Amino acid sequence: MNSIAEQIADFLSDYAPFNYLAFEELSQIASDVKVVVLEKNQTLFQINDVLHDSFYVVSSGIINLSVISDSEETLLNKCAAGDIFGLRPFFAKNNYMMTAKSREETIVYAIPIASFRPFVANNPDVLNFLLESFAVNTRNPKDKENLIGKLISDNVFYSDQQSEMQYFQSLTYNLNPLKTTLYSSVQDVAQQMTASLTNNILICENDFPVGIVTDTDMRTKIATGRFPITVTVDKIMSSPVVTVLENVSLAEAQLLMLKNNVTHLCVTLDGTDKSLVKGIISEYDLIVAQANSPGVLVKEIKRSQTAKELKQIRDRVADLIQTSISKNVPLSHVFNITSEINLALLKRTVELSILDLGSPPARFAWLSIGSQGRKEQLLFTDQDSILIFEDVAAEKYRDVKDYFLKLGKKTTATLEKIGFSSCPNGHMGSNMQWCKSLTDWIKQYDNWMNTPGENSSDLSSIFFDYEIIFGEQKIEDAITDVIFKNVMKSTLFFDFLGNDALRNNSPLTFFKKFHVEEEGEHKDKFDIKIRALMPLIDGARLFCLSFEVKGINNTFQRFKQLSITDPKHAEIYLNCAEAFLTLSKFRTLEGLKNDNDGQYINLEELSKNDKEKLKNALAPMRDLEELIKSKFQLTQFS
Known part of the structure; x- marks a missing residue:
């Protein structure tokens, strides 16, 4: 064995998964390894390059792994000595989904997959290392401190959800083989x-x-x-x-x-x-299955040119949700995936409107409010949005507002074609009332929070659940600042929101029967949105505002955070978090079955077991109600 191969085998033996192999096996692999010397800022492979026949281990120096999103390069990871990267050829047939570039002069070992594959097949520890790392996209799963042998999965989808999602994604295959x-x-x-x-x-x-x-x-x-x-x-x-x-x-x-x-x-x-x-x-x-993975859907959205193309992609999301639920994927995970896809759809819709109308005359932010603002929109529900543009000189104001109203109208019309119906209450950026300058919006939030009783008719608590879809982050930050500044001094506001959270009748009667609709097209059905989910959503928002919990809008995550912020009542919050997921699952299944938003549950169609499960999920609401009454001593509007 030559001395270079010996040095390589010696080096690899210090790092997982190579340390699971016998030295003779390592020596065999090392004799096929190619040494690649990269100068500073040299690219080894980039997005869409055809896959190499090797994967790589850093011997010395640093490799930066990055993706390009919205023409900005985002650094995903840095690989140092002993780190593995470029594993994509092991798991997929499509091209690289990230770029690997040296940050300084770097030496990497190229390990041919053909030479390494037999050792994977014969060694369960090596396979499990790759399998676990691929499944959870962590660094070395055996080594919680991540000190050595990080394994970098280059399966990219915004967050680390893509490779995990593949563990739940089912396959379409030939049901009538020869x-x-x-x-x-x-x-x-x-x-x-x-x-x-x-x-x-x-x-x-x-x-x-x-x-x-x-x-x-x-x-x-x-x-x-x-x-x-x-x-x-x-x-x-x-x-x-x-x-x-x-x-x-x-x-x-x-x-x-x-x-x-x-x-x-x-x-x-x-x-x-x-x-x-x-x-x-x-x-x-x-x-074919990979073409339906979330990452691929998001890429397709970014390339789409018409509402029709976007609608076709959005229709495929329903299959993704259905599959995920049938495979018992945690619903919080499904929320994350779906909200990323919805975010991309909404963002692309705004972009297409701008391409049509020309550049905006001022900086602005398009915010989703309500369920998408909370990252809870699994089914097609109505669109809720607001549009905020920066302050401009008085003489320009009318022209600027006209442009943004046109942008709002064009965007909401396209979203309707994609399948997001208009908000029946008109809470949309196309509405004059909800498309205005930053100063006007600050006044609006000040009024809502300081004198809630006077203009309660237009105060909807969904305005406090928002997520930026497109535009200037600083504008969204300014709204957050004004909300939390007012929180400090506004007892009236909490009285109002507290009563708002308690306004819905109990979901169960005194005899523990479901409160169902008494008349109309949904007669005898249970309104899971108003009677069960809204009290939890309102309660989570109310407590997060009062404890000044910033930057978390999702109801499940809000309750999880509250259990840490207010440990005395942690059990109530954690029970509410679980209840929210269970109820959301019932609503989603109902919606998928009937191709609607799943608001009304047909109790006749539930098994006895499911009815019990549904009742049990309603139990924590009583404790939450009591907690709201005692914390906010509701007097003002009670």
Whole structure:
């Protein structure tokens, strides 16, 4: 063994996952490793480059991993000695999704995947290291302090949600695979595959899979003359077949193919080769599934030019939500993913309006309020927004406001085409009342908070749940500042909001029956939005404002934070957080089933078990109500 390979093996042995391998194995890998010397600021690979045949380990120096979002480069991670990066070729067929560039003179080791793959397949510790890291996109999962051997997944989607999401994302695959018996001739099988335009056929006995023949077998065993075309198919099949359960996820399928070095998985009733065949998953199916991953959807949104294109993407989100819920993905996680996609949709809609109208005459901020402002919009609900533009000279004011009203109207009209219906209360940036200058908005919030009884007709608490969609962050910050400045002195405001939070009747009657609608089109249905979710949403907002908790708008996260801020009542807050997720899940399932916003639950269609679950989720509301009454000593409007 040459001395360079020896040095490389010696270096790798200090870092996971290489430290799971025997030194002889490392030496074997090291003899294939290429040493790459990079000058300062030299790019090793960039976004959309074709995948290399190697992954990389930093020997010395620093590699910066970055993505470009909205034409800004965002640094995701720095890799130092011992860090692994560029693993994408292991897990996917599409191009790189990030750029790797040296920050200073750097040496990296390029480890050929073909040389490393057998060690992954034969060593569960190495596979588990890659598998866990890929699944959770953390650094070294075995080493909580992250001191050595960080593994950087380059599966990018805004936050670290993308690779995790692949653990829940299901696959569409061939439910009617070609099948044949052990004693069919290769010639017949080849004709069958050609006629069906497919590259694989399962060999079955009693409908149990015993082998598979693919185009590769035909090329390597028949076309090369190793076997004559007249032999029976059992002579050339690959056996045993790798089998999986029906609900295998994208990431699990990728990792099984990697582990077993195969290109097809057979789906069976119980996931073993001793049960009935249900379908076949090919590498191509994995590529198609990746096209529906959140990161890809966001990229498609950014490239979209019309409302029609955006609507098609938004329609695919419903499938993502349905799949996630059926796979028991934590709902808080689904909220995060969906709100990122909705955010991208809303942002692109504003951009398209600006492309049409020309550059804005002043800086501005478009804010989503209500459910999207809280990152809780899973289903198509109505759009709520406000538009704030910077202060301009008096003589310019009318022209500037005219432009932004046009922008508001154009944007809300496009959003309606995408599927976000107009707000029935007119809370939208297209409404003159909700499209105004920063000074006017500051006056508006001052009035609401200091004299809430006088103009309560237009005070909606949703104005205190907002998220910037497009524009100047400083404008949003100015609104936050004015709210928290007023919080210090406004007892009246808390009286008003407190009573507002308590205004809805209890969801259950004295006899613990559901309060249902007594008349109208939703007669006998349970209004889960008004009677169950709104009291929790209002309560979380009320306490966060009073404890001056800034920057958290999501109801679940608000309750989690309150349990830390006000530990004396932590149990109530944590119970409310769980209740919120359970109730949201009921609403989402109802909405997906009926293609609406899921507000009214048909109790007749719930199982006894689900009714109990729903009742139990309503229990913490009584404690929350009592806490509101005692903390705010409601007197003013009671």
